[in-house]
Amino acid sequence: MAVTVTEAAARHINKYLEKRGKGVGVRLGVKTSGCSGMAYKLEYADDLSAEDVVFESQGVKVLIDPKSLAYLDGTELDFVREGLKEGFTFNNPNAKNECGCGESFNI
């Protein structure tokens, strides 16, 4: 089981962690939203919980709770730029279909 980040994502995560001034890495997760469908969580991680699974990719610590990992295994976190817009995307091999905007998905 693994979750990875691209070089571009790592660069931005490190930049923002530095700007924010604290945090050990990022926490990825999923949460159910609405009657069916999942939404991604992407947050700063300030401390490690006992049950967290930790991956190290491109020098970035990625923390995931085991429940979310079931949905995210094999995911690659990327950072993309479209015109003035920029932000993170999840390339999740488990996701069967996504809503039009890519904010929520189904297994």
Added chain:
Amino acid sequence: MVLLQLSEPGESPDPHQHRLAVGIDLGTTNSLVATLRHAVPECLPDVDGRVLLPSVVRYHRDASTAVGVDALAAQVADPRNTVASVKRLMGRGLADADAGMRARYDLVDAGGMVRINTVAGLRTPVEVSSEILQVLRQRAEDTLGGEVEGAVITVPAYFDDAQRQATKDAARLAGLNVLRLLNEPTAAAIAYGLDKSAEGIYAVFDLGGGTFDFSVLQLSRGVFEVKATSGDSALGGDDFDEALSNYLQEKARGADLDCGSARALLVEARRVKEALTSHDSVAAEVPMAADGTRQIMVTAEEFHHLTQPLIERTLQPVKKALRDAGLKPSDIQAVVLVGGATRMPHLRRAVEAFFGRPPFIDIDPDKVVAIGAAIQANVLVGNRQEGEDWLLLDVIPLSLGLETMGGLTEKVIPRNSTIPIAKAQDFTTFKDGQTAMAIHVVQGERELVQDCRSLARFELRGIPPMPAGGARIRVTFQVDADGLLSVSAREQTTGVEASIAVKPSYGLSDEEITQMLQAGYQHASTDMHLRALREQCVDAERLLEATRQALNEDAHLLNAAELAHVEQNMTALQALVQSADTAAIKAGVDALSAATGEFAARRMDQAIRKALTGNRVDNLPI
């Protein structure tokens, strides 16, 4: 596609729930827009990477406009129609417009308010400002990929009601919802987090391109009050450029400069001034009237000596403000520097010497006001609870949620949420004409209700009969500071409501909570598959129910063979629902959907025919 942002722990927004809020520094010389990206405040650049938008608007004959750098470039060629420093005219009548603005533009009095006569017609200062705000709003929306929900716009502390109202009007005209107008010095203090520091007295020293403002703020219980303001509306970084430019001209001993090279010299003086911030000496290229340029070395010391009188001039209003507030320099707990001109090292030294403490300089002085406004906007739009940083709160040990179709749990409040907390979610009916809904409140991390702890059950009755999915039932979970959970359900159209209160932690020991958590982790993978299966079953049931309903009403639209085909697919799906094969059920659902496609089309036709029969075309509600 939406690109995700990093959030603070526990603050990931729900999908489609991002509330975009911006802070705008609408300045005399330059304007900026800032927002929180990845939970960090940032000024947003344009496509060319420029953060500062020159506050200049040029009007063309065809009423089109250019804003920013392009307008600034046209200032020399088309001065009358290129409006700069419009902030000086906001909320002002012709009588109180300053002499400089009157000399530069064709100002007209219209109903007590000043208007600017341009090639595109009369324009109010409000309209000119709104052109600038529109560009910033567009920049924010292009960058963030959504509509801006609200904006905090900064104004000088000395702005009166008319000037503030004019600023609000400009924002509204630009399609911005103004959350609040914020005093510029207060915004700068917020950018440094001073609102979360100890109560006390702070000073903001703001030396911009053409104006100087000094403010004394008093912080009590997280709120800033402006104790005193003073300044000089004709003193700024430009005066330092001019002093240096005169000096260079003298040193070059050239003949009188023509208009064009005087401007070029001013631009060069500005470059030298900026370079002297980090260098001890800089070579200036002075344009000569005859031809070519002449190189003149300028040392930092020379520049400092040359501009010392200007520095002294900034300290006069500072002393006055302190005197007005009855304070000594040592009473000030921190001094914040704002404005590009405060980068000059000798100015910083003068401020430090006066107050006896080094000023705050960590945040870019050009951006600090916009950043403070962005932080405030983010709080006001509800993305962040004010005060959460220093309040120590309890957390919920296990997620709280309710049962949805198929025996699945829907978590409404996730575990580790700080209390007190309230969260609402909308649910709907599953069947046509459904008039009641059972609400089953559960606690735990597992996906299936049977694996979670049941806390309470209650029913919402009196839902008006509607097609399945038509009702909007808002279920609100609220946990108070004592950990007491109350759940209420309210049908939105009729307002019928039912509720219940429970104590979720009642009867649970720490070990039991730990056990429930661990079970959640151990069964993560099975739970995931079970959830997918149950969701597919719910889908299948919904389709079967709808088909049954349709056959009841309109079976006559199908011939015997077609009817048999539909029924055969229904029976097949019915059997599959009992199996535990998610993929097979999905295939069955797809097959039944395909088999009923033609049936659905005929029903639609029939419904339209019914609606049209006996109606004249002009009676139809179109």
